[in-house]
Amino acid sequence: MELRQLDHFVVLAEELHFTRAAARLHIVQSALSASIRALESDLGTPLFHRSTKQVRLTEAGRALVPEARRTLRAAAVARESVAAVQGVTTGRxxxxxxxxxxxxxxxxxxxxxxxxxxxxxxxxxxxxxxxxxxxxxxxxxxxxxxxxxxxxxxxxxxxxxSVGPMPLACPLGHRFAAAAPVPLADVAGEPFVDFVPGWGARTSTDELFRAAGLQRLTAFEVNDIPLFTDLVEQGLGVGFVPPGMAAATARLEYVAVDPAPTWxxxxxxxxxxxxxxxxxxxxxxxx
Known part of the structure; x- marks a missing residue:
C-alpha cells in the first residue's frame, strides 16, 4: 500500500467519478484505475462498486476513507515537521x-x-x-x-x-423592545425565523427550548444571513442571532431574553x- 494510492483513493471517494477524480489529480483516467485496482488487490477486497452509470463506495471503502485521510495527514505532518526544523513552514x-x-x-x-x-x-x-x-x-x-x-x-x-448570550432579533417597533429582558416563555409563542439544522446558532436555540420544556414554531428555515434579516425586518418572525451579527446589522431591534441561548x-x-x-x-x- 502506497501513500500515492491512498491519495488517489480519497480523491475518488470524494468525487465518485473517475474522470473528475483523474482531472483533479492531474493524471490520466487509466492510471487512476490501475492505482485503485492495485490498492484493492493489496487489501483483498473491492473498495468501489463500478457501473456504467455510477461509482459507489463499498462497505470496506467507506471504512477506509477516514483511516486513509488520517494516514495522509500523518505523512504530511511528518514532512512539514522536517521542513519546520529548517525554519520553513510549508504544506497546505x-x-x-x-x-x-x-x-x-x-x-x-x-x-x-x-x-x-x-x-x-x-x-x-x-x-x-x-x-x-x-x-x-x-x-x-x-x-x-x-x-x-x-x-x-x-x-x-x-x-x-468567545462566549456570550444571543439576542433576539425583532422588527423595528416590536413590542418586545420595550419589555426587555423578555421571559423565554413569552418568546415561545412567536413565529420564528431560524437557520437550518447544523448551524451553531440553531443548535443552541433548539437545546435551550428543549431544556426549558417549551415548544416553538419555526416558520422559516434559511441558509443565508441576509435573507434571515430581510424576513425578520418584514415582520414575518423573530429569531436569535449571534452577538456579532447583531452589531453588524442595524435594521432590526435586538432584545435580551432570559434565559438566552449561548453563542x-x-x-x-x-x-x-x-x-x-x-x-x-x-x-x-x-x-
Missing part, C-alpha cells in the same frame, strides 16, 4: 468557517498568516458548524471556526474564542500531536 492548510463569521476577523487572520508563512497553500471551505466539526474529525479540514453547542466529539479538540465561537482542530506545522502556526497566531 485547509480552514473551515461558518457563515456567521462576525465574531472573528478571518480575513485579517489569514492575511497575517500568509505574511508570516507565504509558502503554505491556504484553502477555505464554508459549511454549517456540525459539518465543519465532522470535517475536522475525518481529517478533511485542518481546523475550523465553529459555533459550538455542547462538547466536541472524540478526536476533536476545541479552543474557545460560543471556537476553533476546532485535531489533537495537538496530530497537527501539521501549518496548523500549529495558525493556532499560535490565534493565541
Amino acid at each position: 492548510l485547509v480552514v473551515g468557517f461558518m457563515q456567521a463569521s462576525h465574531s472573528y476577523d478571518l480575513p485579517e487572520l489569514l492575511r497575517r498568516f500568509h505574511t508570516a508563512h507565504p509558502k503554505v497553500q491556504l484553502r477555505l471551505r464554508q459549511a454549517p458548524s456540525t459539518e465543519l466539526i465532522e470535517g475536522v474529525r475525518t481529517a478533511q479540514l485542518d481546523l475550523a471556526f465553529v459555533g459550538l453547542s455542547g462538547r466536541a466529539p472524540a478526536g476533536v479538540s476545541v479552543r474557545t474564542l 460560543r465561537v471556537a476553533v476546532a482542530h485535531p489533537p495537538r500531536e496530530q497537527l501539521s506545522a501549518a496548523a500549529r502556526a495558525m493556532l499560535d497566531l490565534i493565541g
Whole structure:
C-alpha cells in the first residue's frame, strides 16, 4: 500500500467519478484505475462498486476513507515537521468557517498568516458548524471556526474564542423592545425565523427550548444571513442571532431574553500531536 494510492483513493471517494477524480489529480483516467485496482488487490477486497452509470463506495471503502485521510495527514505532518526544523513552514492548510463569521476577523487572520508563512497553500471551505466539526474529525479540514453547542466529539479538540448570550432579533417597533429582558416563555409563542439544522446558532436555540420544556414554531428555515434579516425586518418572525451579527446589522431591534441561548465561537482542530506545522502556526497566531 502506497501513500500515492491512498491519495488517489480519497480523491475518488470524494468525487465518485473517475474522470473528475483523474482531472483533479492531474493524471490520466487509466492510471487512476490501475492505482485503485492495485490498492484493492493489496487489501483483498473491492473498495468501489463500478457501473456504467455510477461509482459507489463499498462497505470496506467507506471504512477506509477516514483511516486513509488520517494516514495522509500523518505523512504530511511528518514532512512539514522536517521542513519546520529548517525554519520553513510549508504544506497546505485547509480552514473551515461558518457563515456567521462576525465574531472573528478571518480575513485579517489569514492575511497575517500568509505574511508570516507565504509558502503554505491556504484553502477555505464554508459549511454549517456540525459539518465543519465532522470535517475536522475525518481529517478533511485542518481546523475550523465553529459555533459550538455542547462538547466536541472524540478526536476533536476545541479552543474557545468567545462566549456570550444571543439576542433576539425583532422588527423595528416590536413590542418586545420595550419589555426587555423578555421571559423565554413569552418568546415561545412567536413565529420564528431560524437557520437550518447544523448551524451553531440553531443548535443552541433548539437545546435551550428543549431544556426549558417549551415548544416553538419555526416558520422559516434559511441558509443565508441576509435573507434571515430581510424576513425578520418584514415582520414575518423573530429569531436569535449571534452577538456579532447583531452589531453588524442595524435594521432590526435586538432584545435580551432570559434565559438566552449561548453563542460560543471556537476553533476546532485535531489533537495537538496530530497537527501539521501549518496548523500549529495558525493556532499560535490565534493565541
